[in-house]
Amino acid sequence: MKIYKSEQIRNIVLLGHGGSGKTTLVEAMAHVDGIVKRQGKVEEGNTISDFDKEEIKRGFSISTSCIPIEWQDCKLNLLDAPGYFDFVGEAKQATRVADSAIVVVSGRSGVEVGTEKAFEYAEEMEIPKIVFVTDMDDDNADLNKVLNQLKDIFGKSIAPFQVPIKEDEHFVGFVNIIKMEGRRFVKDHVEPCEIPEDLMDEVNEVREMILEAVAESDEALMEKYFEGEAFTLEEIQNALHNGVIDGSIIPVLCGSGTNNTGVTVLMDSLVKYMPSPREEHTSVYGEDPDTGEEVEVFCDIEHEATALVFKTIIDPYVGKLSLFRVYSGIIKKDMQLMNVNKDQKEKANHIYVLRGREQFEVDEIHAGDIGAFAKLTDVSTGDTLCDPAKLVKLPGISFPESLAYRAVLPIKKGEEEKMTSGIHKLMEEDPTINIILDTENHQELLYGVGGQHLEIVKSKLLDKFKVEIELVKPRIPYRETIKAKGQVRGRHKKQSGGHGQYGDVVMEFEPSGDREKPFVFEEKIVGGSVPKNYFPAVEKGLIESVDRGALAGYKVVGVKATLVDGSYHPVDSSEMAFKMATIAAFKEAMKVCKPIILEPIASVHVVVPDDYMGDIIGDLNKRRGRVMGMNPVKGKQEVVAEVPMGEMYGYSTDLRSMTQGRGMFTLSFERYDEAPAEIQTKVIEDRAQDK
Structure with missing residues (x-):
């Protein structure tokens, strides 16, 4: 070519x-x-x-x-x-x-x-x-x-x-x-x-509209139009060309x-x-990667080479292909380029022009044109590659937030690593795919733009990497806390010949008011009933205890624990004994201090045309959401609400269905709130079945 x-x-x-x-x-x-x-x-x-x-x-x-x-x-x-x-x-x-x-x-x-x-x-x-x-x-x-x-x-x-x-x-x-x-x-x-004669009225009406647009593009043409002078074909086409561009x-x-x-x-x-x-991009602007200052990039072959990688293809025969657009200069075969995003040099050993699945190797690509690199070491979609003599970082690509997600697991045991590796390779081609390890619930979460997107990821994993996966509803990261104050005693006593083990604590447990922290620890020991050197052991016991609550095994938050009394043995007491005594006290407290399940609450921003406002608000109410306000946004309405995250599963698909694809939303974690009694009961039952 x-x-x-x-x-x-x-x-x-x-x-x-x-x-x-x-x-x-x-x-x-x-x-x-x-x-x-x-x-x-x-x-x-x-x-x-x-x-x-x-x-x-x-x-x-x-x-x-x-x-x-x-x-x-x-x-x-x-x-x-x-x-x-x-x-x-x-x-x-x-x-x-x-x-x-x-x-x-x-x-x-x-x-x-x-x-x-x-x-x-x-x-x-x-x-x-x-x-x-x-x-x-x-x-x-x-x-x-x-x-x-x-x-x-x-x-x-x-x-x-x-x-x-x-x-x-x-x-x-x-x-x-x-x-x-x-x-x-x-x-x-x-x-x-x-x-045709019967079309002349319609044709003349449309023609007049075009001529008015031509006249409005230039003062000289406007004057000519008002004087009843006909435009030449060249004048019409040039004016339309300029009108299309602006x-x-x-x-x-x-x-x-x-x-x-x-x-x-x-x-x-x-x-x-x-x-x-x-014409469209005589120059574009990037930034100096070192200073952050604005840098002008000219669409001219006389300037240093600058290109943006806008798409990645994993080809089974050629390997990784990085599609790029040249914004200045000439990209030549065997050229040394700097990947500004990774601060790494790359050599363009092979340059192609793609036509669908076909690849035509070329020696160079000029400013304004599109080509493809093959087998570059560490280049991703959105990276800028440029001449090391003039470093510039071009604006990347604005991708939508991927909010549809499922828990993903391989059908066959032992293929977890193969599955994750395959997903990461697909992520190179598609930056809207993401995988996150939820360590708390021991699940890998696969994120995409919509349900169909995730199904295609599943199909590609089977076709390209021979891994069959299952997409299931993810677990929600609930929390546990207490609502009442109570004093409890925890004692750890063991005698087995020689030195025994002895630890004894009296502790007050109450809500701390801060659900962002697992616990707050204080001590109010009078008279040295528990020596100071055992206070860290008590705190360690709390750290271990809040990892698993008594109701459903979820993490505990928002607890204040105060060590008020206890006793020790000069020979048998140890850090381990006091840690175990604290764990026993914590378990007792979770029985008497009215433990409850907390559910995560999300801040949800939904942007829709006015016509869908009623449906959206009604649907958010069904999801136990609270509408906090509404704001006009670019001719549409933004609904701001707080909704339990457990109720937002599948919302991307439901919103698209309700608005025929016109609605969009963002979601972020806000806080933990007490779940309704029926939800708490269900969470505890579901957790018991999982064990």
Whole structure:
């Protein structure tokens, strides 16, 4: 594959609702370009984008794939991102390095939640957008309905560049509003045709809207517009190009990825209207890793090389592939680079350009382009690699918090290490996966974005690492404490010939008021009934005792223990004896001081559109939550609540269901509170069964 200048490159991410036709559209573009001789289909598992076994099996994209297409002396780096919410991390990776986005909308289904999310991702990275309405060959497709939905949600920047031509309710062509010419689909190409008379009113209305947008882009054009002077085609296209880049214009094109109609026009439009890296990111800003000062990075081959690793692929044959975007300079084969994040040098022995599963080795990659390193020693997604002569750290990738979790264990005993190793390898590919060891409950917790995400991790572990796992509901880390004050005696006495063992303590136990600490220890010994040198032994006894409560074996918190009296033997007393006496006293106290179970309370922040507020609050109430307040956040509402963590299991899936995917939440531990009596009873019963 030849080397392209920055001005000739277009880095474009395809975003949209799951199943809207992104992968089919990429396949259609590859077919138009001649990369594939026969256009593949998602349902047949033979597209160049979806090549992973899981994607083929399930019939939808799981990972972002890069498909470079050479068109009109330009290189279109198409980043086909998954549309399902469980794989938002992949969409975030692709959007981070893209200069523009195609938002794919089904003409049959219209604007969906995934469409709204696509706009959010693009706007978060401040990149221009073009909308492609696909499925126009479907008799139920309705472009006008889609346009009205787009305008209602995304405002007046929505600008249709085409009006569809239909005959007998079938999509047979379109009117190019910019050139005011008709186009008719004939087999695998388009031919000029007359604009149907019955469409002229609609065409003129859309044309006038486009011309107004052109006029507003420049004072000279505005003057020309008011004087009734016609714009030239070049003036219109240049103004639209600038309007697309600054976000004031979002073009809408239509066609069908399945039937390959309107695809050539889309590709022409990407070259014509979408920005090159030089336009969108003439320079970006990173920071000096030593001083933290801002550093400007120029998209120019004359500057030192700087690249960001945005995705990692573990290939069974090549090994680890690190996909990168070059932000300045030239990355060359055998080049020494500094990994700023790890403060470690790396040698780029092999550089590739990827097209789906295919790999083409190249000697260099220029500023603005996308490539892949092979077998680098210690490089992760989000790392900056740069010329050691000019160190700079680029902003990483903002991944969503992974809040769906299950306890994970291997089906076969003895495969724990193999399971953990496999998960860590999958974490290299997918930073939204995490595994945490819960030492208290002796469980490994697997975290992901959603339930489907975790199921795919399970499937990949079996397929790639031959480890079969089980995902189960995790145990909640309850606590125990006391509610009443009481005085108890603990005595440890043992005689077995020679020196015996003797320790005797009288202690007062009461709530300390601080449930963040296991216990507070004081002594109020009068007259030396217990010598000072045994006080540390008493404290050690408490440390051992609070590890396991009397009710259900959970850790004890919030206890104040005061040593008030006791006795000792000048020969038989020892530190061990007083420690054992304290443990006996503690056990007695947990019987008489009204022990209770405490449950962890989480602070939950749920952000949803206004329409879902009632459902969300009602659901939080069912989970025994307390709503603490509400705040407006970017046109939505944030509900702040405190909810028992035991009631939040599965909430990520439930929230998505309640809000059709529009809601999001964060969760953090707040404190421990007394659990209701029925919950305490159930916790104690469940714990007894586990033993």
